[in-house]
Amino acid sequence: MTNTTETGQRPKRKLFVAGIAGAVAALAAVYVIVSPNGNSIGATSCTQALKTAQNVKPFATGEVAAFLPAQKPLPLSELTFKNPDGTVATMLDFKGKTVLMNLWATWCAPCRKEMPALNDLQADLGSEDFEVVAVNLDRGGLDKPKAFLAEIGVDNLTLYHDGTNKLMTDLRSKARATGLPTTILVGQDGCEIGTMYGPAEWASGEAKKLIEAALKSVSG
Structure with missing residues (x-):
């Protein structure tokens, strides 16, 4: 038994x-x-961006209260778009510089509204350490965005563009850029510091303090 x-x-x-x-x-x-x-890349490639994201978090207030510091920064160096002359540009071209990448189009009313502020931000803080990279997503050439920027007096921003929708597709595959405008603060290491969905007054004191905190985090 x-x-x-x-x-x-x-x-x-x-x-x-x-x-x-x-x-x-x-x-x-x-x-x-x-x-x-995921974890491996974030731990090795984006260490500086994660530190910067933590440092700028207290400055996400007022006009930039909706700015979302990255908890797991994404590497963005491989993103591509076009220079004004049609040659290919990548985020890797801006390595060593903190970048505020803004995606916009002339048919996007909030994008049109915030463009003068982005222009002023570039005028006030633009340097060898920081640049506003505004990428136009209009299809059908540059005539329309050029005319719009000239009409509102934007003269400090380079007209980067992508009429193929590839940039949006690449960002959406990373769960970013769900609509326009989308603005991503990118660190010197080519990694996301944080993302803003919707328009903001980028020339405001709060926005400038956030950018300056990011720059200070790198230099410190």
Whole structure:
């Protein structure tokens, strides 16, 4: 009787142990898949951006209260768009410089409204350490955005553009740029410091303090 019971329990024990081993293996597999593409990059490539995001968080107030400091900064160096002459530009071209990348279009009313403030921000803080990179997403060439910027007197911003929708697609694949305008503060390491969805008064005192905090974080 005893032998029969023990014999009957052995397969169950083996199945139980096998089940635990399988669960551990499955968890390990999930970690291996996720970690190299997420945690690993964030920990090694975007360390400075994470530090800067934490430092600027107290300055996300007033006109830039909706600015979201990155908790897991995304590497953005591979993003591409066009220079005014049609040559390819990448965020890697701005390495060593803090960038406020703004996505806009002439058909976007909030984008049009905030453009003068972005122009003023570039005039006030633009330097070899900081640049407002406003990327126009109009289709059909540059005539319309050029005319609009000339009409409102924007003369401090370079007319970067992307009429292919690739930039938006690439950012959406990273769960960013769900609409226009979208503005991303990018650190010298090419990583996201934080993101703003919707318009802001970028020439305001609060916005400038946020940018200055980011620059100070790098120099400090």
